[in-house]
Amino acid sequence: MAGAEGVEVTGPLHDRYDEVLTPGALSFLASLQREFGARRKELLAQRGVRESRLTAGGTLDFLSETADVRNDTAWRVAEPAPGLEDRRVEITGPTDRKMTINALNSGAKVWLADFEDANTPLWENMVEGQLSLRDALDRTIDFTSPEGKGYALKPDDELATIVVRPRGWHLDEKHVLVDGERMSGSLFDFGLYLFHCARRQLDKGKGPYYYLPKIESHLEARLWNDVFNLAQDALEIPRGTIRATVLIETIPAAFEMDEILYELRDHSAGLNAGRWDYLFSVIKKFRSRGADFLLPERNAITMTAPFMRAYTELLVRTCHKRGAHAIGGMAAFIPSRRDEEVNRVAFEKVRGDKARESGDGFDGSWVAHPDLVPICREIFDGVLGDRPNQRDRLREEVKVSAADLLAVDQTPGEITETGLRNNVDVGLQYIASWLGGNGAVGIHNLMEDAATAEISRSQIWQWIHNDVTLADGTRVTEKLVEQIIDEELGKIRESLGDRFDEQRFAQAVSLFKEVALADDYAEFLTVPAYERMP
Numbered sequence: 001m002a003g004a005e006g007v008e009v010t011g012p013l014h015d016r017y018d019e020v021l022t023p024g025a026l027s028f029l030a031s032l033q034r035e036f037g038a039r040r041k042e043l044l045a046q047r048g049v050r051e052s053r054l055t056a057g058g059t060l061d062f063l064s065e066t067a068d069v070r071n072d073t074a075w076r077v078a079e080p081a082p083g084l085e086d087r088r089v090e091i092t093g094p095t096d097r098k099m100t101i102n103a104l105n106s107g108a109k110v111w112l113a114d115f116e117d118a119n120t121p122l123w124e125n126m127v128e129g130q131l132s133l134r135d136a137l138d139r140t141i142d143f144t145s146p147e148g149k150g151y152a153l154k155p156d157d158e159l160a161t162i163v164v165r166p167r168g169w170h171l172d173e174k175h176v177l178v179d180g181e182r183m184s185g186s187l188f189d190f191g192l193y194l195f196h197c198a199r200r201q202l203d204k205g206k207g208p209y210y211y212l213p214k215i216e217s218h219l220e221a222r223l224w225n226d227v228f229n230l231a232q233d234a235l236e237i238p239r240g241t242i243r244a245t246v247l248i249e250t251i252p253a254a255f256e257m258d259e260i261l262y263e264l265r266d267h268s269a270g271l272n273a274g275r276w277d278y279l280f281s282v283i284k285k286f287r288s289r290g291a292d293f294l295l296p297e298r299n300a301i302t303m304t305a306p307f308m309r310a311y312t313e314l315l316v317r318t319c320h321k322r323g324a325h326a327i328g329g330m331a332a333f334i335p336s337r338r339d340e341e342v343n344r345v346a347f348e349k350v351r352g353d354k355a356r357e358s359g360d361g362f363d364g365s366w367v368a369h370p371d372l373v374p375i376c377r378e379i380f381d382g383v384l385g386d387r388p389n390q391r392d393r394l395r396e397e398v399k400v401s402a403a404d405l406l407a408v409d410q411t412p413g414e415i416t417e418t419g420l421r422n423n424v425d426v427g428l429q430y431i432a433s434w435l436g437g438n439g440a441v442g443i444h445n446l447m448e449d450a451a452t453a454e455i456s457r458s459q460i461w462q463w464i465h466n467d468v469t470l471a472d473g474t475r476v477t478e479k480l481v482e483q484i485i486d487e488e489l490g491k492i493r494e495s496l497g498d499r500f501d502e503q504r505f506a507q508a509v510s511l512f513k514e515v516a517l518a519d520d521y522a523e524f525l526t527v528p529a530y531e532r533m534p
């Protein structure tokens with residue numbers, strides 16, 4: 001494979017990788033990295049500065065310097081692009097060939113093709129995911145399971161619209177060096193998909209669409225907008241062709257929703273309420289601030305907690321004021337085709353979650369599994385009927401203050417030994433799976449991904465470092481957690497039997513201790529985890 005000037009690919013080049021990593025594509029990636037790499041690093045450093053202020057006792061508020069943007073009632077985002085008018089059901093998931101076909105065929109309006117929370121950024125997952133997307137658009141994708149079950153796409157007009165979620169700004173792609181430096185994982189995922197699939201999508205009457213994860217400020221949204229403009233110009237695609245839905249899934253971003261929409265207004269496809277990373281962000285940003293920012297154990301926190309309601313209500317209000325879609329989040333309950341009771345509970349929980357969202361004015365929502373598509377559709381059908389969305393529901397009565405968004409201590413629930421054990425158990429099982437190359441997994445009938453695992457390990461860090469006592473009066477210490485790690489690992493070993501040794505539990509324990517116990521808190525568990533990957 002001929003290279004591109006200044007670009008070195010250090011990952012293995014398996015079958016067909018040359019179809020994605022072409023000299024033209026690599027040159028395009030290099031141009032994005034050269035233009036935006038330094039700004040990305042500056043913005044990541046600014047996250048640290050803001051976080052240090054919070055650790056020192058500071059707070060978050062709506063920005064005074066952008067009050068004009070918030071108060072100006074005249075501007076609106078672009079009208080929805082083809083394929084994004086009606087988003088009442090969106091399925092999310094990894095981009096391996098089987099999941100790609102299943103997601104596109106699922107009956108959902110949109111498929112979020114995930115290179116972030118549901119994905120281990122193993123080199124093979126990244127490049128083969130891009131091949132899946134391209135092959136899906138060419139309709140050359142197929143798959144045969146080891147049992148001989150064949151998979152093929154339904155006709156185009158029955159397929160979900162593809163929306164790609166690249167990695168967040170914090171992640172590198174270490175297998176592609178530009179002028180000797182690792183390139184941004186975000187730019188790698190974004191750029192390869194745009195380079196290969198923008199024209200293919202336009203030929204089908206749709207476009208290159210993205211979900212943007214883990215953004216912490218409108219300046220990060222501005223960076224994405226500048227990336228879009230340069231990329232569209234370079235590929236001779238009209239500006240405004242790319243559309244992006246931003247996940248509001250960090251607490252600082254909740255104070256900048258208007259500004260984020262404004263920065264991306266010609267490319268915007270709305271906002272999504274990414275509840276799991278949002279909870280992680282609340283814990284992370286205020287992790288050293290004692291009782292005022294202490295949440296109950298993970299499974300006790302619901303979307304009706306006052307600070308979560310404030311966030312979702314403000315999101316719908318802000319989106320609809322600007323003509324943008326407001327998309328709901330993920331209920332973690334997954335159905336089972338083998339256990340009727342598990343299925344019943346999952347359907348009931350998801351139904352309740354989608355009923356609340358559709359009633360609040362969201363225009364659609366996420367599901368994690370094809371069997372949940374009909375439920376989400378039925379609930380949104382009940383509110384939307386034949387209308388593609390409810391962007392006209394302005395929710396002008398919603399008033400949310402900074403204090404409402406920060407009312408973390410008003411969340412009902414407690415911290416128990418069961419909650420502590422669950423965080424350890426799920427954290428270990430998830431990390432072992434992630435290190436094995438699978439970033440989305442069902443554990444105890446709940447969907448676990450990078451965002452939910454971040455909550456588990458960060459709660460433990462917070463409880464140890466804030467002298468928290470459990471409901472039974474036991475203090476959470478490093479020693480106690482070490483003991484629970486041993487005990488929970490023993491249970492996992494027993495339940496897996498011979499399969500235990502096939503999985504990466506030794507590595508998972510070491511990483512879990514690093515990210516849950518070490519005084520020096522890791523900003524993302526996926527960053528040290530990535531360094532342990534080939």
Ligand SMILES: CC(=O)SCCNC(=O)CCNC(=O)[C@H](O)C(C)(C)COP(=O)(O)OP(=O)(O)OC[C@H]1O[C@@H](n2cnc3c(N)ncnc32)[C@H](O)[C@@H]1OP(=O)(O)O
Pocket residue numbers: 091092093094098099100102103114117118276277330334335336337367368369370440441442446447448449451452
């Ligand atoms: C916080 C956030 O960011 S949420 C968004 C990120 N997270 C995700 O996207 C998770 C998506 N969901 C998944 O990955 C999966 O549903 C899991 C891992 C939770 C469970 O998967 P499984 O254990 O395979 O579930 P199950 O065995 O019930 O699957 C039944 C069928 O549905 C398919 N399926 C399940 N989930 C999905 C999905 N999200 N997309 C496409 N197909 C799916 C399976 O491949 C399987 O297909 P098959 O019958 O042809 O073999």
Ligand SMILES: O=CC(=O)O
Pocket residue numbers: 117247249273274275276277278329330451
């Ligand atoms: O990405 C979604 C989330 O909830 O996190």
Ligand SMILES: [Mg+2]
Pocket residue numbers: 117213214247249274276277451
């Ligand atoms: Mg997320």
